[in-house]
Amino acid sequence: MTHIPLAVMPHIGGWHLASWRRPASQASRSWDPYLWIDLARAAERAKFDAIFFGDQYSLIPVPEHLRPNTARMGSWDALVISTAIAAQTSKVGIVATAFTEFVAPYAMARQFATLDHISAGRVAWNVVTSGTPGDQRNFSSKPLADPVSRYERAAEYVDVVKGLWDSWEDDAVINDRESGVFFDAGKLHKLDHHGKHFDITGPLNVARPVQGYPVIAQAGGSGPGKQLAGSIGELLFTPLSGTAAAAYCAEVREIAGNAGRKPGEIIVLAQLTPIVGKTREEAEEKWRWLQSKLPEELLRQPIELMLGGVDLAEFSPDTLITDLELSGGIEGFRNAVLSYRNADGSVPTIAELLRGYRGPGTVVGSAEDIADYMELEVAGGCCDGFLLLLHGVPEDFEDFCELVVPELRKRGRFRSEYDDDGTLRGRLGLQRPANRHGCPV
Numbered sequence: 400m401t402h403i404p405l406a407v408m409p410h411i412g413g414w415h416l417a418s419w420r421r422p423a424s425q426a427s428r429s430w431d432p433y434l435w436i437d438l439a440r441a442a443e444r445a446k447f448d449a450i451f452f453g454d455q456y457s458l459i460p461v462p463e464h465l466r467p468n469t470a471r472m473g474s475w476d477a478l479v480i481s482t483a484i485a486a487q488t489s490k491v492g493i494v495a496t497a498f499t500e501f502v503a504p505y506a507m508a509r510q511f512a513t514l515d516h517i518s519a520g521r522v523a524w525n526v527v528t529s530g531t532p533g534d535q536r537n538f539s540s541k542p543l544a545d546p547v548s549r550y551e552r553a554a555e556y557v558d559v560v561k562g563l564w565d566s567w568e569d570d571a572v573i574n575d576r577e578s579g580v581f582f583d584a585g586k587l588h589k590l591d592h593h594g595k596h597f598d599i600t601g602p603l604n605v606a607r608p609v610q611g612y613p614v615i616a617q618a619g620g621s622g623p624g625k626q627l628a629g630s631i632g633e634l635l636f637t638p639l640s641g642t643a644a645a646a647y648c649a650e651v652r653e654i655a656g657n658a659g660r661k662p663g664e665i666i667v668l669a670q671l672t673p674i675v676g677k678t679r680e681e682a683e684e685k686w687r688w689l690q691s692k693l694p695e696e697l698l699r700q701p702i703e704l705m706l707g708g709v710d711l712a713e714f715s716p717d718t719l720i721t722d723l724e725l726s727g728g729i730e731g732f733r734n735a736v737l738s739y740r741n742a743d744g745s746v747p748t749i750a751e752l753l754r755g756y757r758g759p760g761t762v763v764g765s766a767e768d769i770a771d772y773m774e775l776e777v778a779g780g781c782c783d784g785f786l787l788l789l790h791g792v793p794e795d796f797e798d799f800c801e802l803v804v805p806e807l808r809k810r811g812r813f814r815s816e817y818d819d820d821g822t823l824r825g826r827l828g829l830q831r832p833a834n835r836h837g838c839p840v
């Protein structure tokens with residue numbers, strides 16, 4: 400039995416919009432960096448593969464009159480908080496989200512190279528083209544480009560960044576005090592890239608990252624997003640579960656195969672949002688409590704948001720969700736909602752969706768229930784491992800570590816010690832990429 404890779408993704412104010420109202424919630428400490436540093440340390444104690452920082456350039460869209468009832472105030476700059484985490488931990492991997500639309504590639508290459516050195520090779524870059532129209536409005540008055548153009552630009556962007564990371568060969572420094580030669584001039588390379596979107600001379604003024612390249616993470620769910628994920632992504636995230644997730648895995652692995660990549664070069668983590676109790680009933684009670692604290696409009700909001708900002712109240716509650724003609728928002732999240740089925744397998748109406756759907760990867764139950772779910776999803780080819788989104792920070796993580804991690808270990812599905820070379824690549828079994836200028840791996 401192999402270990403199941405696990406990462407954790409905390410959100411400011413928690414994922415569930417009512418979690419800040421729990422007595423144990425630490426949401427009022429959201430801007431205290433030690434809340435997140437302690438969480439990263441807890442992830443390291445529990446031997447998690449990685450902690451993941453998402454990012455966004457705007458507030459989550461909720462009805463303005465209800466915003467003061469939520470604690471989802473925003474997001475740390477993922478690269479900056481990741482740097483603090485890197486300095487305060489020594490083993491756990493760190494996945495930082497950064498946008499190809501908002502930052503110049505040279506700056507991105509420097510920042511991730513710097514962070515990979517600071518963390519001694521524990522970093523992944525979650526390549527996001529752009530979050531939402533709200534993010535774009537805080538960057539430029541131009542509308543968000545269409546996905547095809549965004550991903551085409553992103554492919555060139557990542558290629559340029561990798562080229563910059565290869566500027567210095569690993570053994571460029573000779574440090575020969577006697578002869579007065581510090582580095583071998585033949586091992587420093589300009590990029591001289593002149594492409595459709597970027598003109599960059601190089602070389603990078605930071606040494607090659609410890610991992611060669613930081614691990615490339617990706618979570619695109621649209622057609623062009625999956626193309627990029629399959630062609631360059633190494634650590635992929637999906638909000639899907641069950642057969643929809645299995646179809647996603649098959650598709651990105653096929654794209655990867657067509658690009659000449661091997662199956663082991665891709666690891667898919669599916670979203671898991673656990674509510675765990677000592678018993679199933681205790682977990683269900685936790686869920687009921689959370690839901691009972693939300694006004695009707697906020698109960699619908701996460702689902703409406705994933706469906707692209709649609710107002711479900713405008714449709715008859717008897718409408719089958721497959722009859723909704725929707726195209727807005729993020730395709731992966733839209734598909735996660737639209738692939739929800741009733742317990743008997745039938746397509747739900749809007750009313751049934753609102754009653755029964757708990758969000759992507761939400762599993763409410765005992766440690767055994769959650770471990771069973773995880774094992775079944777992995778065995779069914781739906782994913783290789785999981786990205787935990789926490790309804791409440793940090794209390795749902797504490798519950799997971801206290802209850803589910805021991806259950807997984809009992810089943811031989813999770814490590815008790817780190818036994819890798821200390822880099823995120825080493826931990827995930829990903830090869831260190833060779834330098835394009837011929838440096839040995």
Ligand SMILES: Cc1cc2nc3c(=O)[nH]c(=O)nc-3n(C[C@H](O)[C@H](O)[C@H](O)COP(=O)(O)O)c2cc1C
Nearest residue numbers: 453454496530618619620621624636637638730731
């Ligand atoms: C687990 C997970 C985490 C994500 N985190 C972020 C994030 O932090 N910021 C963001 O803008 N998008 C995030 N996304 C959205 C995607 O990365 C991507 O931007 C989105 O899917 C749009 O691309 P697409 O049109 O190819 O789906 C996340 C998606 C998933 C599944």
